[in-house]
Amino acid sequence: MEQEKNVKVELSMITKEYDLYKKKSDKIKSLFKFSQKGIPHFWSLKGIDLKVYAGEAVGLIGINGSGKSTLSNILAGIIPQTTGQMMIDGETSIIAIGAGLKPQLTGIENIRLKCLMSGFTNEQIDDMMDDIKAFADLGDFIDQPVKNYSSGMRSRLGFAIAVHHDPDVLIIDEALSVGDDTFYQKCVERILLFKEQGKTIFFVSHSLPQIETLCDKVAWIHYGELREYGEMKEVVANYREFIKWFRAQSAADKQTYQDDYKKSQREFNEDKLREYALEKGHTEEVLKGPSMGKMSALTKVMLIAMIGLAVFFGGLQLSGHSFRSVINAEAQKHEQIEVVKEIPTGVPDETLPA
Numbered sequence: 001m002e003q004e005k006n007v008k009v010e011l012s013m014i015t016k017e018y019d020l021y022k023k024k025s026d027k028i029k030s031l032f033k034f035s036q037k038g039i040p041h042f043w044s045l046k047g048i049d050l051k052v053y054a055g056e057a058v059g060l061i062g063i064n065g066s067g068k069s070t071l072s073n074i075l076a077g078i079i080p081q082t083t084g085q086m087m088i089d090g091e092t093s094i095i096a097i098g099a100g101l102k103p104q105l106t107g108i109e110n111i112r113l114k115c116l117m118s119g120f121t122n123e124q125i126d127d128m129m130d131d132i133k134a135f136a137d138l139g140d141f142i143d144q145p146v147k148n149y150s151s152g153m154r155s156r157l158g159f160a161i162a163v164h165h166d167p168d169v170l171i172i173d174e175a176l177s178v179g180d181d182t183f184y185q186k187c188v189e190r191i192l193l194f195k196e197q198g199k200t201i202f203f204v205s206h207s208l209p210q211i212e213t214l215c216d217k218v219a220w221i222h223y224g225e226l227r228e229y230g231e232m233k234e235v236v237a238n239y240r241e242f243i244k245w246f247r248a249q250s251a252a253d254k255q256t257y258q259d260d261y262k263k264s265q266r267e268f269n270e271d272k273l274r275e276y277a278l279e280k281g282h283t284e285e286v287l288k289g290p291s292m293g294k295m296s297a298l299t300k301v302m303l304i305a306m307i308g309l310a311v312f313f314g315g316l317q318l319s320g321h322s323f324r325s326v327i328n329a330e331a332q333k334h335e336q337i338e339v340v341k342e343i344p345t346g347v348p349d350e351t352l353p354a
């Protein structure tokens with residue numbers, strides 16, 4: 001029975017909204033504006049619900065730009081969702097081509113860096129190093145900077161590091177599409193072993209045969225929406241039908257279809273999201289996001305006040321009088337006995353009387 005299974009990942013109304021600034025300076029200017037009016041928005045994800053159990057491998061499919069990588073990056077904690085709730089039971093690790101690898105560092109240095117960042121000690125890394133090197137099977141290239149690697153070699157290194165981290169949730173974003181057959185087989189075996197161990201796998205791929213080999217369930221993302229989620233065979237069959245239908249359309253009709261969906265992603269907003277959430281039986285609570293999504297008006301007021309104070313004190317300093325000396329001059333002028341001693345300007349002022 002499904003209820004008895006262990007829920008590993010639960011997403012409720014996950015959205016990702018991007019502000020489409022024309023210039024970098026517009027982004028800075030927006031920090032000082034209280035209204036977001038006039039800034040075009042784009043909702044890459046429009047409220048994704050997903051419940052995944054231990055030991056399941058879930059394929060994420062969809063046409064280009066549908067939101068697969070956005071979702072996998074949110075799952076991996078690389079980017080925050082704008083709104084929505086995400087529960088992940090355990091550690092996640094993502095393998096995407098080159099993700100998280102430092103191009104200037106060698107393969108060995110990248111292994112050490114990523115392992116240290118994940119909390120392993122140098123001794124533990126020494127113990128794991130030979131296994132990781134063997135899995136990556138890069139020969140002498142392991143001592144070369146990663147910037148000299150092909151995409152397949154980067155994928156090998158990323159895969160080797162990630163599987164040795166032994167994550168509870170493994171996210172593979174197109175990383176298998178660039179490897180050769182031998183490496184692909186090795187990864188497939190490892191992924192199947194992970195499944196047996198009750199780990200959860202998200203697998204992003206345009207290759208339906210790969211999805212069919214590895215996945216139990218499939219989430220079909222379509223222009224930011226979860227169009228279908230269910231048993232692999234059924235969803236893949238429906239997706240194939242859609243692709244066939246889409247390819248049969250004229251160039252003009254394809255364009256209109258895409259334009260309409262993109263328009264709806266630009267015109268999506270909080271009201272529509274609320275309506276959609278309630279329709280799906282969620283409460284308002286679920287619409288909250290991680291607080292880092294957007295700056296609130298209060299945060300903006302505080303930021304502007306702090307910048308104002310910095311400019312004010314900086315101005316006093318620049319004009320040759322520190323804030324402290326101005327206060328003391330004022331105090332002496334009014335024959336006050338108290339000497340202001342400790343107003344922290346951060347800059348020592350030798351001109352002050354002791």
Ligand SMILES: Nc1ncnc2c1ncn2[C@@H]1O[C@H](COP(=O)(O)OP(=O)(O)OP(=O)(O)O)[C@@H](O)[C@H]1O
Nearest residue numbers: 018019042044062063064065066067068069070071
């Ligand atoms: N930083 C960003 N700013 C604005 N829009 C973005 C940003 N990142 C992604 N997008 C948009 O979000 C949508 C989803 O992108 P995403 O990369 O998740 O799609 P995808 O399904 O992984 O595509 P592909 O199959 O081509 O890799 C796209 O329309 C993309 O243009």
